[in-house]
Amino acid sequence: MLPVRIKYSKSELESIKVDSFVSPVKVSYVAMDGDSIQVKNEAYVFLNQLLIVRSNGIKVYSSISGKVSIKGNNLVILNDNKENNIRKDKYIKNIRTLSKDKMLDRIKSLGISYQDGLLSNVLDSGKEVLVFNTMDMELYQFSNRYTLLDNFIDILNTIDVLRKEFDLLVYIIVNYDDIEIRNKIASVIRDYPLMEVKYIGSDFPDNYNTVIYKKYLNIYDFDKILFLDPLITYKIYMAIKYNSVLSERYVTLWSNEGKNINVIKVKYGTSLKTLVEYCYGNKGCSYYLNNIYRRVVVKSLDYLRVNDKINSVYVSDMEATRESKCINCGKCYKVCPMGIDPVDPLDKLKDECLKCGLCNYVCPSNINLISMEGRVE
Amino acid sequence: MKKFFDNNKIVNINLLYLLSLLPIVIFSSYKNGLMAVNEGKMDVLLSFKYLSYPILIILVSYLLEYIYFRVIKMDEDNNNVVNSLVPFFNLLCYFVSGPSDNILIIISIIILVHLVSKVINVNYVALFKIMLFSILTIYGVYNNANIYQVSNQYSNFKLFMGLGICEMGYSTLFSIISFIILLFNEYYKKDIPIMIMVCYMVVSLGLVLFNVIGFNDMLVNIFNSGLVFIVVYVCSISLYSPNKFRNKVIYSCILGIFFSIFVNVFEFNIGIYITIFGYSFIYSLIKFIKKKFLVK
Numbered sequence: 001m002l003p004v005r006i007k008y009s010k011s012e013l014e015s016i017k018v019d020s021f022v023s024p025v026k027v028s029y030v031a032m033d034g035d036s037i038q039v040k041n042e043a044y045v046f047l048n049q050l051l052i053v054r055s056n057g058i059k060v061y062s063s064i065s066g067k068v069s070i071k072g073n074n075l076v077i078l079n080d081n082k083e084n085n086i087r088k089d090k091y092i093k094n095i096r097t098l099s100k101d102k103m104l105d106r107i108k109s110l111g112i113s114y115q116d117g118l119l120s121n122v123l124d125s126g127k128e129v130l131v132f133n134t135m136d137m138e139l140y141q142f143s144n145r146y147t148l149l150d151n152f153i154d155i156l157n158t159i160d161v162l163r164k165e166f167d168l169l170v171y172i173i174v175n176y177d178d179i180e181i182r183n184k185i186a187s188v189i190r191d192y193p194l195m196e197v198k199y200i201g202s203d204f205p206d207n208y209n210t211v212i213y214k215k216y217l218n219i220y221d222f223d224k225i226l227f228l229d230p231l232i233t234y235k236i237y238m239a240i241k242y243n244s245v246l247s248e249r250y251v252t253l254w255s256n257e258g259k260n261i262n263v264i265k266v267k268y269g270t271s272l273k274t275l276v277e278y279c280y281g282n283k284g285c286s287y288y289l290n291n292i293y294r295r296v297v298v299k300s301l302d303y304l305r306v307n308d309k310i311n312s313v314y315v316s317d318m319e320a321t322r323e324s325k326c327i328n329c330g331k332c333y334k335v336c337p338m339g340i341d342p343v344d345p346l347d348k349l350k351d352e353c354l355k356c357g358l359c360n361y362v363c364p365s366n367i368n369l370i371s372m373e374g375r376v377e
Numbered sequence: 378m379k380k381f382f383d384n385n386k387i388v389n390i391n392l393l394y395l396l397s398l399l400p401i402v403i404f405s406s407y408k409n410g411l412m413a414v415n416e417g418k419m420d421v422l423l424s425f426k427y428l429s430y431p432i433l434i435i436l437v438s439y440l441l442e443y444i445y446f447r448v449i450k451m452d453e454d455n456n457n458v459v460n461s462l463v464p465f466f467n468l469l470c471y472f473v474s475g476p477s478d479n480i481l482i483i484i485s486i487i488i489l490v491h492l493v494s495k496v497i498n499v500n501y502v503a504l505f506k507i508m509l510f511s512i513l514t515i516y517g518v519y520n521n522a523n524i525y526q527v528s529n530q531y532s533n534f535k536l537f538m539g540l541g542i543c544e545m546g547y548s549t550l551f552s553i554i555s556f557i558i559l560l561f562n563e564y565y566k567k568d569i570p571i572m573i574m575v576c577y578m579v580v581s582l583g584l585v586l587f588n589v590i591g592f593n594d595m596l597v598n599i600f601n602s603g604l605v606f607i608v609v610y611v612c613s614i615s616l617y618s619p620n621k622f623r624n625k626v627i628y629s630c631i632l633g634i635f636f637s638i639f640v641n642v643f644e645f646n647i648g649i650y651i652t653i654f655g656y657s658f659i660y661s662l663i664k665f666i667k668k669k670f671l672v673k
Contacts, residue, residue, distance in 0.1 A: 324387060324460040329564040330620030341620055346667055364386035364564060365460065 004139065004204040004361060007177045012261070018146060020265035021278055022248055027064055027269030028076045028305060041070040045077055046086035048244050057118050059111030063247035063267040077269070091242045095157060098240055100165040107239050113308060114232060123166065127226040130168040131217065132159050134185075134230060135175050135200075135207040136252075138291040141312040142263045143250040145181065148230035151237070152184055155230055158237040160192050168226065170195040173212055177202045205356035211337055231308075252312035253279045266306050273301040276315055284315035293357025295321075295368045321366040332359035332369055342369035387460035390564050394465045395435075397558040398546075401472060401606075402431050405545045409476040409523045416525040427545075430480055434471045437484055438464035441491050462616070463491065463501075469610050470505040472546025473603070473650075476523035478513070486512070498661040500617045502610070503654040510647050533593070536600035546610075547603030556609045569613040569625055576633025577604070581641055590641050602646045604636065607653075617657040631656060 031037050034055035039045055045062045052060040052075070062068075065084040066077045092098060098106075108120035136144045148155055163170045174185055176199040189197055198216055200206050206215065209227045217225065228236075231249060238244050247267060253276060254261040262279045276284065289296045289304075292314050304310065326343060333341040335358045340349045342359045359369040410424030442461045446452040467487050474483050490505045513519035522542045531541040539548025546552075559565045581595045590598075599605070612618065612632060619628050632652055639648025 322454065322456045324457050327387065327390075327462055327564075327615050328618075328620065329390075329615045330566065331564060333620045343620070346671055364390055366386070 004358065005202040007202040012259070015259060016142060016261045016263055018263045018265075019279075020248075021270065021275060022265060022267055023081055024064070024079060024267055024270045024274060026066075026076055026078050026271075027062075027267055028074060028271070029060055029269050030305075031073045031075065035073075037070065037075065039068050039070075039075070041068070043068055046084045047247060049086045051075055053111065056116070057111055058113040059245075061245045061247070061268075063269050085244075087242065087244045090244075092240075095161055095237065095240045096164075098161075103161075103165060103240055106243050107236065110239050110243070110245055112232075112235055112239060112245065119232070119236070122226065123162075126224070127166065127168060128224040129217070129220050130159065130162060130166075130170045130226045130228060131173060131209065131212065132170065132195075132228050132233065133173045133207065133209060133212065134181055135173060135178075136311070137207065137229075138312060139204060140254050140261065140292070140314070141252045141290070142261070143252055143311045144230045145178070146250045146263050146265075147234055148181065149184070151230075151234050153188070154237050154241075155233045156188065156192060158233050158240065159195065159228070161240070162228075162236070163194060171217065172197045173207075174199050175202060175207065176200065205337055205354060205358070208337075208354050208356060210352075210354055249306070249308075251275065251306055251310065253315065254312065255280060255284065255315035255317070268306050270306045271301070272304040272306065272310065272313060275306070276301060276313065280315055284317060286316045286318065288314035288316060291355070291357050293361045294355055294370055295357065295360055323367050324365045326365050326367055329364060331362040331364070335359065335362050387462070390562060391460075391462060391465055393559070393562045394462075394565075395468065397555040397562070398431075398465075398468055398472070400551045400554045400558075401546045401548065402428065404539065404548050404551045405472070405476070408540060408548075409545065413524045418525045426480075427476075431468055431471060433480070434467050434484075434487070435464045437487065438467040438491075441488065445491075445495065466501040466614070467491075469502045469546075472606070473502060473506045473544050473611070474509055475513075475519075475521040476545050477520060478509070482512070483509070498616070498657070498664075500611065500614065500653050500657040502614070503650040503657065506650040507647065507654055510650075533596055533600065536597060539600075541601060543601060544603055547601075547606050549600050549605045552603075552605040552609050556605075559609070564615065566613045566615060566618055566625070569618055569629060570608045572625060572629030573608045573612055573633045573636070574605075576630050577608075577637050580634050580637035584637065584641050595641060598640045598644070602640045602649065604640065604649070607649055611650075611653060617653075617660070619660075628656065 029051055031052050032054070036053045038050045038053060045051065045065060045068050047062060047065045049062045050059055051062050051068075054060065062077055064077055064079045065082050066080040068075055068077045104120055104124060107123065108118070112119040114122045134144065134148055136142060159170060159172075162168060172185065172195055174182055174197055176182060182199070185197055189195065200212065200216070205211055213222055213225065235246050238246055248265055249268065250263050251266050252261065252263050260280075264275060264279065266275055276287070285299075287298050287301055289298065290311055298304065301313070328343065332343065336342065337356065337358070338349055338352045338354060340353055341347045342350075353370070355370050357370060360367075363369060406424070406427035410419065410427040413419035414421055414424045438461075439458065442458045442463050443455075446457045447455070452458075470487055470490070471483060486505055486508050490501060490508065493499070493504060494501050510519060521544055526542050535541060537549050539551060556570060560567055581590075584590050585592050585595055619625050635652040636649050639645050639652065
């Protein structure tokens with residue numbers, strides 16, 4: 001039996017504080033080697049104005065309006081709080097009227113990212129099945145949940161449009177224990193007769209796309225499946241309807257073993273340090289990014305900004321856990337959903353690691369088994 | 378939901394292991410101490426040594442670990458010392474030694490094995506027992522009888538209880554009780570003792586069928602050799618046993634077959650430890666070769 005369940009207690013769900021922090025003093029972005037900066041130093045930038053084109057074609061837009069200052073590879077925009085949008089009034093009334101090619105053109109021109117590539121390339125790669133996973137990937141992450149709840153009909157309509165235009169089979173993955181989402185889906189699903197809802201249990205990491213595929217959808221070729229979550233679907237909606245990108249998103253901040261959860265709507269490019277200070281003051285001495293069991297621990301949030309990859313931050317009062325010698329108890333192997341023996345350096349399956357972190361969770365020696373450095377050999 | 382970070386998981390495992398040994402501690406002090414007092418062969422105060430020796434062994438173990446990690450390895454904190462399984466191993470070493478063995482010899486061999494175990498990953502308890510057996514045999518003092526035992530004629534029930542001439546912890550009944558306690562330890566590899574015993578019984582019954590041994594001899598051999606204690610504690614030590622089910626089956630089959638042959642055919646009980654030691658040595662060797670030559 002897996003030791004972790006994604007079933008939050010009533011008190012945990014009731015304690016969630018949904019808030020917004022959309023007027024930061026400044027936002028900043030970093031241009032990497034090979035990226036091209038599209039604005040000049042000291043220029044005025046509008047909301048949604050193109051700032052950087054990454055070497056892989058992904059485009060970065062400003063999430064606020066104000067004056068930009070460029071220092072080396074770092075772009076800092078000082079917020080004038082005017083939200084002057086460069087793309088205002090450019091929207092279509094009904095997204096169903098847009099053809100597939102126009103839709104792709106819009107997504108392509110906006111350079112929206114999907115995992116590490118371009119969304120337009122993925123959409124155009126002959127997918128046959130669309131899996132819309134409503135669940136957040138990691139424990140104590142509610143970013144997708146609240147994005148979906150806020151924009152429920154828009155997101156479902158977008159999925160339906162994609163189904164129709166790209167001729168896809170659609171499966172909606174819902175956590176059976178999330179009553180609010182389950183009820184909402186049940187109340188509208190009759191309007192979308194060609195979408196099939198699959199309810200899955202609460203065992204972590206059953207919500208991972210790879211596990212969903214392995215357990216429920218392995219009749220299809222994995223490469224032919226397009227996995228979408230509420231955030232990326234809402235980005236597609238924004239692209240189709242407004243020919244624009246998202247300037248803000250939800251980030252989950254939590255501490256105190258899950259008793260103090262904040263789901264904050266925040267502008268892209270906002271400093272995580274500012275965000276943590278906004279929620280918890282100067283509390284915390286180490287910070288866990290995304291999955292707590294994966295143990296991506298940072299001592300300082302100074303250089304971290306809100307982007308698509310950071311969904312949650314756990315603010316810990318403790319110093320990083322102390323590792324001790326492996327006792328070869330085999331618990332990590334027992335709980336691994338992919339059947340990997342993390343302490344065996346020659347395990348043939350180790351490339352299939354989901355990095356869910358269950359091995360770290362059960363390890364009595366507190367060894368970080370995910371990182372290669374921590375792998376016991 | 379469980380706590381996310383717990384630095385004391387191994388301490389808890391250790392405590393459960395030590396707790397599971399409590400029935401055996403009480404039994405051994407009853408058998409070797411209290412019963413000797415009843416027989417008028419031992420002073421009441423002296424009989425308490427069987428209760429105090431386990432505590433002494435645990436203290437010595439922590440001292441050894443402290444010296445190794447803090448003094449030799451220069452660790453900054455006591456994490457490795459506190460989370461060490463060595464006290465448990467050393468307590469097992471104490472229970473596989475005879476009741477009349479000198480505690481100083483036991484501690485000396487423990488120190489030696491402790492040093493060896495830091496260099497080679499071989500079964501700690503098996504190595505201890507082989508060394509103890511060799512040294513005592515060389516000096517001609519290998520004897521498992523306690524102070525009042527003269528006859529080796531015991532009923533099957535007494536042998537099952539562990540009241541025969543045998544090592545300190547060799548009680549089938551109390552080993553089974555300890556096994557039940559260990560079932561509550563989620564880090565204990567409970568399937569290994571079961572698989573070894575099943576394999577052992579199958580081979581032994583085969584020997585009974587082919588008239589190599591009698592059925593009663595088979596039972597006496599199980600009770601007398603401390604097989605259940607060894608299988609429950611020594612064979613299932615996590616550090617020296619495999620994790621994958623297939624490897625566990627292979628491990629259990631090899632041990633079960635060899636145990637049965639050594640115990641029933643040759644009546645050479647130390648062969649059990651030689652098998653365990655041999656397996657862990659070969660396993661470590663293979664692991665070392667793999668690591669050295671196959672891991673990029």
